[in-house]
Amino acid sequence: MPASYHKGQVYECVSNDPSDLQSRPQHQHSRSQRLGFVRILVLSLGTVVIVAVVTFLGFLWWGAIASVNEGDRPSSHILRRILGSGWLLRSITISSLVYRVVAGAQTAAATEMIASIFLEGNGCLLPDLARLSLTRCQTAGPFQLAFTAPRQLHDSGNLFTSGLLVALLIASVVTQFTSTILLTDLSAARLVNDPSTLNVAFGFKYPSSEDANSSTNLFNPYAGVDYWTSRPSSYLRFAEISAPPVQGDGVYDTGAIARAFLPFNNSTQRATLRSYEGPATVIDARVICTRPRLSIHTINLTDVYMLSLGDSVSIHGEYEGLDTTYSDPSSFACMVDVGKVSDRPLQQRISLCPMDSTPAFIKGGVRPDLSSYTKAYLFINATSGFENWRENGLGGNEPVTILESHRTSQSQGPWQSLGLNGAPNTGIDATLCFANPIPWDYKISAASSQDGFEPTLQWNITAGTYRSNAVRSLLGSTLAPVPSLERGLLKLASPGNWNTADASIAFNTPDTINYIWTALRTQSYNVSLSLSKRENGDDLPLLVPHRAHIGLFQEILAHTDSNAALAMQALFFTLLQMSYSDYTAEFDVSAKASASFSQDVIIPVQWRGFILFCTIVGIHIALVTAIMVTFFLRTRVTALGNAWQAVGQAVEVAGGETVYRAVDREESSPAIEAHGSDEGPPSKRQRGFIARQACEYCRQKKTRCDEDFPCGLCKSLGLQCKFTQRKATRNEASLGMIVNILRRIEGKIDDSKPHESNPTEHRSIATALRPFNPRSPANSSEVLGVPSFLRHETIDSPAAPTDPNPAISFSAHQVLFWPAIQSALPESVKLMCQMQGGTYSTRLEASRPKLPHATSVDISSDWLSKLSIATLKQLSDVYFTTFNLANPILDQKTYFQRTLGVAIDGNFGICIESCIVLIVMALGSMGQKALQEAGFSGTPASSPYVGQDADMPGLDFFNEARKRFGFLMCEQDLQACQFYLLSGLFYAEALRPIDWWAMLSKASACSAYFWNNLSRDRDEWMLDMQSRLFWITISSEAIERGEVLMFEDPTADYPPGPVEDELIRQLEQWRERLPPMLQFDPKSPLTQAESPSDALVTAWLHARYFVARYHIGRPLLHRALERPASLTEGHLRKCRDAISAVLAWASVIQVTDTMRSCNPLKFFVCSQIFGQICVIYALSVSPYPYIRAIVSDVNKKWTNFALNYLEAGAFSSPAIEQDFKIAKILCEDIGKI
Structure with missing residues (x-):
C-alpha cells in the first residue's frame, strides 16, 4: 500500500516521530448518535412527506383520468376545485418542488454517510482526508465527492461505495427533471365545472294598462320585424324532448317535439352548456302534414311566371293526431311560382300559402288547452315550367277549366298530385300542414354529456348549392330519427304537465308575453311565399324569403324524399329562433338559474409519466436505505454533523505539523509527505538527482520531475502541472537541429539546379506576390469562380518587356471592333473608332x-x-x-x-x-x-x-x-x-x-x-465574414473585367453544339433548383418591384440568368456575322434565342432601374447595352434575309430603352458618353428595320 494512503482507522496517527505512534481507545457511538437528530428527522419525516406527495399526485392522476374516461366530471369535489380552477399545474409544480427539496436533503445526508464509509471502511488517499472528513458535517450533495471518489479506487474495497455514490449522483440529476416528467402526462381536455347560479333574462313583462310608462308599453315588438327576408347568422343550439315520428297513409307526423331556447347571448356559453335549470321559452315544434282534397275550379297563368289558384281545400280521411270535429272546407288563394323550364339548378317550384281558416287542430302537445291556435298551411308545387303551362292552353288572364285528376295515381305520402287534361306531366302537387308553436315561458331542466356546436350554411361553389348536412343534423331534419344528445343538443326533461311549470309561478315573476310568434308573420296578410329561388320585386303578388331559408328548405326536401313536414318544421323553428335571438337584448323579466359549462383544462390523460416518477421515487428511497444500512455496518465512531469531531479526527490522523504546513497551500495539493506505514517511519532517501526542467510542484517537493507535460507525479495526484519557464528538452532541441540541417540541404539543392535558357518559358510562381502587385482585370487570365489571389499562375519575368500603361479593355466594348461589325458601321462611326482607338473607354475614364x-x-x-x-x-x-x-x-x-x-x-x-x-x-x-x-x-x-x-x-x-x-x-x-x-x-x-x-x-x-x-x-464569425468578402471581391472582379478569359488556343474554332447545349442545360438546372421563393418562369420575368429586395436581389438574379443565355449564344452571333453561309437552322434558332434573352434582360433591367441610385453595376449594364446595340445593328444590316430575321423581334421600344439608359449614364461617365454618341447613330438604322 502506498505510504500516502490512509488505511481507514480514524484514530490512527501519522506523525514524523515514530515514538508518537500509539494505540488509542476508540469510542463507538450508538446508531442514533451516529446519525444525529437532524438526519433522523430528514430521513424519517422526509420519507413520510415523499409518500404523501406521491399519494396526492396519484389522487390527482386517478381523478383526472377517470373524469376524462367517464363523462368529463370528476367525482370528488376537491378534484373539481383543483382541476377546474387552474390549480392543477400549480399543485403539480409545488408537489414536485417539495419532493425535490426533501430528496435533496436526504441525498445530502446520504453523501455524508458515503464520506464516512470511505474514511472508516477501506480508507482513502491522504490528500482527500480533509475533504472527506469535513463532508461528514456539512455537504451540498453528491457532486462534492464527484472528483474525490475516483481517486479512492486504488483499493478495490471502495468499488461498492463508489458505485453507491455514482447511483446517488445519477438519482440526484434525474430528480431535477421530475416536474418535466410529470408534465409529459398532461394534455388538453374538457371538464364540466360545478353548477353556478346566474341571473338570466327570459321574456317580456305582460303589458299592463295600469303602468303606462313601463318598458313593455313603450316597446313596439312589431317594428322592423321581417325575419323571412333576413339571413340567420348561425343555427343556435337548443334543448329538445321528442317522440318518434308517425307515418301513415297520406299523413306524416313529426311526433310531439318540445324545444327550449337557451337564454344566453354568448355562442360559447350555448355551445359549452352541459346542464341548465331555470326559466326558458319553450315551443311546440310538432308539424303534421296530410294529403288534402283540393277543389280548384279556376287557374290563371300570369305574365310573371306564376299560377294563380283559388278555391277550397279539405282533409282527406282522418288522423288521430288531428281534431277534425269542426272540419269544414277552407278557402284559399295562392300564387305559385312556376319559373321557366330552363331554370338551373333544378329545384321544386314550391309555394307556401297560409289558409284563411283551419280545417283541423293538433291534439296533445305542450299545451293541449291551446290547440285552437293551430294554423294550417298549404304547400303547392308546380311540376313544370312556364312554357309547358302556356303550351297547354294557359296564358294571359283567361281562366281554365278544373284540373283533371290524371296524376292522382302518382300521389305519394302526404302529397296530392293533379295534372292537366291531356298533359299529365304538367300539374301541381299539394300537401296541407298544421303547426301550433305556442311559445311560452317555463321552468325547464336540460342536460347534455357533450359540447354542442352552432353550424352555418356553407356555399358549395362547384354544385351551386348549400352544404346543409350540419344544419339538418342539428334541426333533426332527417328521415331516420337521431337522438337529441347525438345531435349535440341538450336533452330536455319532461315536466309531466307543462301548465305547472309556468315560469311566472315557479320563479314568482310577472306574467310574460312572447312576441316571437311574430316571426311567422309576413308584411302582407296571408300572402303566398315562394320557396324557390327567384328574384323579388315590389310589384310581385308573393313574398320571396331570403335565399338561405329557401336553400335550407330545398335541401331538406331533396334529402328527405320531399318531406314537407320536416322542411316546414326546420323553416318555422329557424324563424322563431331568429326572433328569440333578436328579442333577447330587450327582455325585461329575469330570474335565477343554475348552469354548468365545460371548459378547456390541462389535466393528466395518461399514467406513463407518473409511473416513471414513482420509479424514480422508489429508486431514491431504496438507494438512501441501502446507503444507511451500509453506514451502520461499516462505521463505528462517526457522528454526522459534528464539525469539531470532523476537524479533530482529520488533524489527529494527518498530524498537527502537516496540517500547519498545508495552510498556505492550495486545497487540492497534498499537504502530507510520505512518512511511513504501519511498520514505522521510512528511512530518508538520498536525493540523487534534481531535474533542471522541473515543474513548480516537483521543485517544492524536491523530487525528480520526468519533464513531461503534465509530469507523472502531478498526473497521478490530479494536480495542475505548471512550469515556470519551460525550455526545449534535449529531444526537442535535437529534432529542431535536424530539421534546420535538412532545410539548408534542401535550399542548396534548389540553388544548384540549371536555369532555363528559353526566355519564353521563363516563368515563376506568383501566388503570394499576386495580391500585392494586382493586375488589370482586362489583362488577367483568371477563370471566373477562382480568386486571383489564391491561384497559382504564371507571369512574365521582370526581364520581359511589358506595357507600362496596360489598358482596361472591357469585353462589351471590344464587340465594336469585330471585323464584321467594323465593315458594317456607318462612315461617321468608323471615323470615331479611328480617332478614339480601341481602348477609348480606358483612356477616357483614366483622364477624367x-x-x-x-x-x-x-x-x-x-x-x-x-x-x-x-x-x-x-x-x-x-x-x-x-x-x-x-x-x-x-x-x-x-x-x-x-x-x-x-x-x-x-x-x-x-x-x-x-x-x-x-x-x-x-x-x-x-x-x-x-x-x-x-x-x-x-x-x-x-x-x-x-x-x-x-x-x-x-x-x-x-x-x-x-x-x-x-x-x-x-x-x-x-x-x-x-x-x-x-x-x-x-x-x-x-x-x-x-x-x-x-x-x-x-x-x-x-x-x-x-x-x-x-x-x-x-x-x-471571422471565417464567415472573410468568406463573404472573398466572394464579393472575386465576383466584383469578374463583373469589372466584363468577360471570362480562359486559355486561348489560336487553332480553336467556335464551341461545338454539344458544349452550348450542356451550358444551357446546366443553366436551366441552376434555375430549377433555386429555392421555391426565388424560382421564376423565363417566359414571364419580373416586371415590377414590390420591395427593395425585389429590385436589388430578385431582379438581378433574373438578369444574370438572361445575360448568361445571351453570352452562351454570343459565339453563334459572331459566327452569323463572320460566316453566315455556315449556319444551319439549329444555329439560327439559337441565335434568335440569344436575341430573345437580350430583350428579356432589358425588361428586367428596367425593374432594377427603379432604384437607379442604388445600382453599382450601372457601368456594366451600359457596357452590355452598348455591345448588344453593336451586334443587333450588324445583324439588322446584313445582306442576308435569314440573318436579318434573327433580330426581327427587336422594336423601337427596346432601342428607346437602350438609348435612354446610356443617356442617363453619359452625364456621369465620359466613356458612356462616347458609347451613347455611337449608339445613337446605330439605333437610327436599327429603327428602320
Whole structure:
C-alpha cells in the first residue's frame, strides 16, 4: 500500500516521530448518535412527506383520468376545485418542488454517510482526508465527492461505495427533471365545472294598462320585424324532448317535439352548456302534414311566371293526431311560382300559402288547452315550367277549366298530385300542414354529456348549392330519427304537465308575453311565399324569403324524399329562433338559474409519466436505505454533523505539523509527505538527482520531475502541472537541429539546379506576390469562380518587356471592333473608332477629373459632431436595406453593437470604425435617394448639417472617410478590406470604374493577406465574414473585367453544339433548383418591384440568368456575322434565342432601374447595352434575309430603352458618353428595320 494512503482507522496517527505512534481507545457511538437528530428527522419525516406527495399526485392522476374516461366530471369535489380552477399545474409544480427539496436533503445526508464509509471502511488517499472528513458535517450533495471518489479506487474495497455514490449522483440529476416528467402526462381536455347560479333574462313583462310608462308599453315588438327576408347568422343550439315520428297513409307526423331556447347571448356559453335549470321559452315544434282534397275550379297563368289558384281545400280521411270535429272546407288563394323550364339548378317550384281558416287542430302537445291556435298551411308545387303551362292552353288572364285528376295515381305520402287534361306531366302537387308553436315561458331542466356546436350554411361553389348536412343534423331534419344528445343538443326533461311549470309561478315573476310568434308573420296578410329561388320585386303578388331559408328548405326536401313536414318544421323553428335571438337584448323579466359549462383544462390523460416518477421515487428511497444500512455496518465512531469531531479526527490522523504546513497551500495539493506505514517511519532517501526542467510542484517537493507535460507525479495526484519557464528538452532541441540541417540541404539543392535558357518559358510562381502587385482585370487570365489571389499562375519575368500603361479593355466594348461589325458601321462611326482607338473607354475614364475634395459650402467644419443619433441610425438602416442586401459586406449586428458606438464615442476621429461609419453614411444617402426614386420611402435624413449633392449624395461623408483613412492605408485586416469594398461601391455608383477597380485590388490584397496567413485562434464569425468578402471581391472582379478569359488556343474554332447545349442545360438546372421563393418562369420575368429586395436581389438574379443565355449564344452571333453561309437552322434558332434573352434582360433591367441610385453595376449594364446595340445593328444590316430575321423581334421600344439608359449614364461617365454618341447613330438604322 502506498505510504500516502490512509488505511481507514480514524484514530490512527501519522506523525514524523515514530515514538508518537500509539494505540488509542476508540469510542463507538450508538446508531442514533451516529446519525444525529437532524438526519433522523430528514430521513424519517422526509420519507413520510415523499409518500404523501406521491399519494396526492396519484389522487390527482386517478381523478383526472377517470373524469376524462367517464363523462368529463370528476367525482370528488376537491378534484373539481383543483382541476377546474387552474390549480392543477400549480399543485403539480409545488408537489414536485417539495419532493425535490426533501430528496435533496436526504441525498445530502446520504453523501455524508458515503464520506464516512470511505474514511472508516477501506480508507482513502491522504490528500482527500480533509475533504472527506469535513463532508461528514456539512455537504451540498453528491457532486462534492464527484472528483474525490475516483481517486479512492486504488483499493478495490471502495468499488461498492463508489458505485453507491455514482447511483446517488445519477438519482440526484434525474430528480431535477421530475416536474418535466410529470408534465409529459398532461394534455388538453374538457371538464364540466360545478353548477353556478346566474341571473338570466327570459321574456317580456305582460303589458299592463295600469303602468303606462313601463318598458313593455313603450316597446313596439312589431317594428322592423321581417325575419323571412333576413339571413340567420348561425343555427343556435337548443334543448329538445321528442317522440318518434308517425307515418301513415297520406299523413306524416313529426311526433310531439318540445324545444327550449337557451337564454344566453354568448355562442360559447350555448355551445359549452352541459346542464341548465331555470326559466326558458319553450315551443311546440310538432308539424303534421296530410294529403288534402283540393277543389280548384279556376287557374290563371300570369305574365310573371306564376299560377294563380283559388278555391277550397279539405282533409282527406282522418288522423288521430288531428281534431277534425269542426272540419269544414277552407278557402284559399295562392300564387305559385312556376319559373321557366330552363331554370338551373333544378329545384321544386314550391309555394307556401297560409289558409284563411283551419280545417283541423293538433291534439296533445305542450299545451293541449291551446290547440285552437293551430294554423294550417298549404304547400303547392308546380311540376313544370312556364312554357309547358302556356303550351297547354294557359296564358294571359283567361281562366281554365278544373284540373283533371290524371296524376292522382302518382300521389305519394302526404302529397296530392293533379295534372292537366291531356298533359299529365304538367300539374301541381299539394300537401296541407298544421303547426301550433305556442311559445311560452317555463321552468325547464336540460342536460347534455357533450359540447354542442352552432353550424352555418356553407356555399358549395362547384354544385351551386348549400352544404346543409350540419344544419339538418342539428334541426333533426332527417328521415331516420337521431337522438337529441347525438345531435349535440341538450336533452330536455319532461315536466309531466307543462301548465305547472309556468315560469311566472315557479320563479314568482310577472306574467310574460312572447312576441316571437311574430316571426311567422309576413308584411302582407296571408300572402303566398315562394320557396324557390327567384328574384323579388315590389310589384310581385308573393313574398320571396331570403335565399338561405329557401336553400335550407330545398335541401331538406331533396334529402328527405320531399318531406314537407320536416322542411316546414326546420323553416318555422329557424324563424322563431331568429326572433328569440333578436328579442333577447330587450327582455325585461329575469330570474335565477343554475348552469354548468365545460371548459378547456390541462389535466393528466395518461399514467406513463407518473409511473416513471414513482420509479424514480422508489429508486431514491431504496438507494438512501441501502446507503444507511451500509453506514451502520461499516462505521463505528462517526457522528454526522459534528464539525469539531470532523476537524479533530482529520488533524489527529494527518498530524498537527502537516496540517500547519498545508495552510498556505492550495486545497487540492497534498499537504502530507510520505512518512511511513504501519511498520514505522521510512528511512530518508538520498536525493540523487534534481531535474533542471522541473515543474513548480516537483521543485517544492524536491523530487525528480520526468519533464513531461503534465509530469507523472502531478498526473497521478490530479494536480495542475505548471512550469515556470519551460525550455526545449534535449529531444526537442535535437529534432529542431535536424530539421534546420535538412532545410539548408534542401535550399542548396534548389540553388544548384540549371536555369532555363528559353526566355519564353521563363516563368515563376506568383501566388503570394499576386495580391500585392494586382493586375488589370482586362489583362488577367483568371477563370471566373477562382480568386486571383489564391491561384497559382504564371507571369512574365521582370526581364520581359511589358506595357507600362496596360489598358482596361472591357469585353462589351471590344464587340465594336469585330471585323464584321467594323465593315458594317456607318462612315461617321468608323471615323470615331479611328480617332478614339480601341481602348477609348480606358483612356477616357483614366483622364477624367478626380472626385472633388472640398466640403459643401453650406455646412460648417464641425458638422460631423453635430449629427444626431437618429440621422446616423436612419442612414445606417437605409444602407442595410439597400446596398448590403446584394453585397453583405458588413454584419448588421456587429455594426450597431460596436462599430457605430466606437465612431460616435471617438467623435469620428482617426480610426477604422469612423471610416466605415462615414462610408456607410455616404452609401445610406445614396440608398435614401434610391428609395425615394422607387417610391418605397420619402423621408430624407433629419439632420440639417448633411450637405446633400443632388448628383452625388453622400460625397461629404465620403470625403471625410478618405481624409481619415489616409492615416490607415497600410492596414490589411478585416475592417480595412470592408472599407475598400464599401469605397468601391461608392465609386461604382458614381460610374468611376477605374477607381472601383483600384479599390477591388486593395480589397483583394487584404483578403489574400488573411487567407495566406490563417491563424489558429480564428473563430467562426471571422471565417464567415472573410468568406463573404472573398466572394464579393472575386465576383466584383469578374463583373469589372466584363468577360471570362480562359486559355486561348489560336487553332480553336467556335464551341461545338454539344458544349452550348450542356451550358444551357446546366443553366436551366441552376434555375430549377433555386429555392421555391426565388424560382421564376423565363417566359414571364419580373416586371415590377414590390420591395427593395425585389429590385436589388430578385431582379438581378433574373438578369444574370438572361445575360448568361445571351453570352452562351454570343459565339453563334459572331459566327452569323463572320460566316453566315455556315449556319444551319439549329444555329439560327439559337441565335434568335440569344436575341430573345437580350430583350428579356432589358425588361428586367428596367425593374432594377427603379432604384437607379442604388445600382453599382450601372457601368456594366451600359457596357452590355452598348455591345448588344453593336451586334443587333450588324445583324439588322446584313445582306442576308435569314440573318436579318434573327433580330426581327427587336422594336423601337427596346432601342428607346437602350438609348435612354446610356443617356442617363453619359452625364456621369465620359466613356458612356462616347458609347451613347455611337449608339445613337446605330439605333437610327436599327429603327428602320
